Amino acid sequence: xxxxxxxxxxxxxxxxxxxxxxxxxxxxxxxxxxxxxxxxxxxxxxxxxxxxxxxxxxxxxxxxxxxxxxxxxxxxxxxxxxxxxxxxxxxxxxxxxxxxxxxxxxxxxxxxxxxxxxxxxxxxxxxxxxxxxxxxxxxxxxxxxxxxxxxxxxxxxxxxxxxxxxxxxxxxxxxxxxxxxxxxxxxxxxxxxxxxxxxxxxxxxxxxxxxxxx
Numbered sequence: 116x117x118x119x120x121x122x123x124x125x126x127x128x129x130x131x132x133x134x135x136x137x138x139x140x141x142x143x144x145x146x147x148x149x150x151x152x153x154x155x156x157x158x159x160x161x162x163x164x165x166x167x168x169x170x171x172x173x174x175x176x177x178x179x180x181x182x183x184x185x186x187x188x189x190x191x192x193x194x195x196x197x198x199x200x201x202x203x204x205x206x207x208x209x210x211x212x213x214x215x216x217x218x219x220x221x222x223x224x225x226x227x228x229x230x231x232x233x234x235x236x237x238x239x240x241x242x243x244x245x246x247x248x249x250x251x252x253x254x255x256x257x258x259x260x261x262x263x264x265x266x267x268x269x270x271x272x273x274x275x276x277x278x279x280x281x282x283x284x285x286x287x288x289x290x291x292x293x294x295x296x297x298x299x300x301x302x303x304x305x306x307x308x309x310x311x312x313x314x315x316x317x318x319x320x321x322x323x324x325x326x327x328x329x
Contacts, residue, residue: 117170118170119161125275128185128274129168130142131271136195145167170187181217185213196265209263217272220276221276225283228285253292258292271305274306
């Protein structure tokens with residue numbers, strides 16, 4: 116498998132899941148501003164939207180959305196138990212959480228908050244959405260270790276998105292169960308490894324962009 120990723124972007128969730136599964140995968144870095152790979156080649160033929168993640172499977176076909184990639188990885192490595200069995204109520208709950216994280220947190224909250232070019236009124240409008248969504252998450256995570264009964268690809272996605280809170284000006288301390296969950300999950304071996312590796316790559320990426328702008 117090959118994962119096209121950008122450091123600390125939502126593709127981090129797939130890296131975490133691949134590490135959890137002990138998968139043999141190649142990681143290909145994408146600059147999502149220039150839409151080019153590190154070798155200078157154009158990323159648009161891989162994804163016409165210029166976005167990560169993209170997963171190239173061992174069969175050579177491409178998946179381009181978290182809600183498709185993460186369950187695929189889970190099903191490709193069943194021994195890792197990263198998702199409940201298809202056709203069960205627990206699997207439906209997994210899909211529900213993946214949908215919530217993707218639409219209500221990732222796209223509705225953090226994409227506009229992290230967009231430096233978004234107008235101030237967009238940021239203000241978006242911040243009004245934060246409490247309702249994190250209140251829901253707070254109630255669910257109170258007294259729970261994971262989103263489901265055990266660690267799943269949904270947790271890999273959620274910790275990835277919650278990692279953006281500091282950059283988007285969202286203080287997780289207002290939601291103590293969410294904060295404790297985030298701190299606990301980031302100590303998990305696969306998550307800590309992925310975060311540490313991608314933080315270094317993120318720092319290097321920022322330095323390259325600064326150098327190119329001067």
